[in-house]
Amino acid sequence: MERTPIESAAEKFLTSIGAANPESAATALDWIDANWSDELLPYFIEIYRFTQDTPEQRKLLKLLRKKIGQKPTKNFERFNQYVWSQDLTNSPDYAYFKQLVHRGLDPAFENYFTPDRRFDIRLDEVTWGGVKQDGIPPLRQPAMIPAADADYLAGTDVVFGIEIDGEARAYPQRILAWHEMFVDTIAGVPLVGVYCTLCGTVILYETSVDGTDHELGTSGFLYRSNKLMYDRATQSLWSTMKGKPVIGPLAGSGIELPTRSIVTTSWSEWRRRHPDTQVLALETGFDRDYNEGVAYRDYFNSDDRMFQTPFADDRLEDKEEVLALRFTPEGETPVAISASFLKRNRIYEDEIGGQTYIILTDASRANRVYERPANLGFVAWDKRQTATDHHGVKWTLTEAALTAPDGRTLERLPAHRAFWFGWHGAFPDTVLIK
Incomplete structure (x- = not known):
């Protein structure tokens, strides 16, 4: 795929730094300055992250400040937040550039980013986590x-x-x-x-x-x-x-x-x-x-994040746990429920898109979600094995279902724990019950 002059200049700047050729890097940066486009921002955020404290990096920092109007800072996260707040379209050539930046870290990364690949998420929000493919071994x-x-x-x-x-x-x-x-x-x-x-x-x-x-x-x-x-x-x-x-x-x-x-x-x-x-x-x-x-x-003992997300939501602390419900019907707003709320409400009944359900939280704070007929409510739960409905029927908890003495079952519904910021980053329009 033929690359635009400005994209070629970004590549030239990167390779010049790698080859320790400051004259070539300066020429590329001057051309970029004179022919600036905001669509180039993600390219230079990538370069800025991976370059050392060199004269070329400092020149790049100065240019980025000039173009986006940020106060003097070496705060990589601030630049990222600015880029993510813009309505930018990643060009196919940005995938090639991302490949160029990362393939030296692991040859396997070259397979991820090619211009002919489909991208259903913003590519500039895809961040290297610091390890190679399967560097954290499954x-x-x-x-x-x-x-x-x-x-x-x-x-x-x-x-x-x-x-x-x-x-x-x-x-x-x-x-x-x-x-x-x-x-x-x-x-x-x-x-x-x-x-x-x-x-x-x-x-x-x-x-x-x-x-x-x-x-x-x-x-x-x-x-x-x-x-x-x-x-x-x-x-x-x-x-x-x-x-x-x-x-x-x-x-x-x-x-x-x-x-x-x-x-x-x-x-x-x-x-x-x-x-x-x-x-x-x-x-x-x-x-x-x-x-x-x-x-x-x-990491677990603080509320600090190791990596950024574009969104912040202060309804809960970043790492406060929620129970994420995974049975929301297509087209319905996702739902998360605060784990602290469920600790206080060991029996919780609600409905999503016509699916009524019950969440039972046991003595270990484990949460299990089951389907529930709309006309059936539960009034007691021993936090171990038995839940009692409003007719006085005692249901036995298993991993697969709640089971009544007459053989009726209420099937388990999928759910899992998550940190609030992680769930909200994936589903920013989520409903939060707290």
């Missing part, structure tokens, strides 16, 4: 052990629990935080569990769609502080939060991974409910400190 078909053998776990340790067709498994946060993804098969169902530590989400998807099993991994890139997955077959980039491809050959294909239920709870509570559960073995094949709370300790 656990693929990891070894599991019986609960009785998991003496490395304390009862208070956080686990992510799954049960499918009676087969229960637990994935401890202390292990998964180092890997951020597991690929597994439970009861014959191929699954991927994606734990985005940055935005606090752990989401469970089926990987098979229309007979194709998508082999997913960690791309090394983020979108609004939420990790992007990739698939090995096409190197398309996938939204973790939405479970669908957003960049590459599969973008716009209509593929969307089916969501499964997963619960965040304590090891003691999960084991009480599922004494025959399997749990991740501590021997993963990787050398990591898997002690509780080690991974991302400083």
Whole structure:
């Protein structure tokens, strides 16, 4: 694809810095100054991020200040916020430029950004996360052990629990935080569990769609502080939060991974409910400190973000947890519910787009969502196993459904925890219940 003169000048400036050719860089920058277009802003934000404190970087900083009217600052985030606030269209050649900037970090990145690829998200909001492709290694078909053998776990340790067709498994946060993804098969169902530590989400998807099993991994890139997955077959980039491809050959294909239920709870509570559960073995094949709370300790203990998002919403603190409901009908506004609100309201009933539901929060603060007929309400919940409806019928909680003595069932609905800023970044029009 033939590039415009200004795009060629941006490339020349970048390569001149890499070749330590200040004269060539100065010539390119002078031409850019005289022929400025705001569409060039994303190019130079990329260059500014990856250049050292050189005379060329300082000249670039001066030019950026001049063009966007910012006060003197080396604040990379301020420039990003300005760019994201503009109604800019990323040209196809910007993909080539992004490829040029990043391919030296990992040859695999060259596959992500080519001018002929479809982009369903703003490319200038796609940020390198600081690692190579699968640089945070997923656990693929990891070894599991019986609960009785998991003496490395304390009862208070956080686990992510799954049960499918009676087969229960637990994935401890202390292990998964180092890997951020597991690929597994439970009861014959191929699954991927994606734990985005940055935005606090752990989401469970089926990987098979229309007979194709998508082999997913960690791309090394983020979108609004939420990790992007990739698939090995096409190197398309996938939204973790939405479970669908957003960049590459599969973008716009209509593929969307089916969501499964997963619960965040304590090891003691999960084991009480599922004494025959399997749990991740501590021997993963990787050398990591898997002690509780080690991974991302400083990040989890502050409200600071590691990466930016274009939007801010002060209805909650950035890292306050919400329960994200994943069964919103097409066309309806997404809904998130404050975890603190659910702690205060252990039985919560509501409706989305005609789907009535109930959320039960147990003693470990684990949230489970079930379908509910509009004419059925619940009046009591023992925070362990039994919920009582307004007719006095006692329903038993399982991972799959609420079950009445007469055999009636209320099926589980998919939901997961997330940090408020992460969910809001993906769904800025979300309804918040707090």
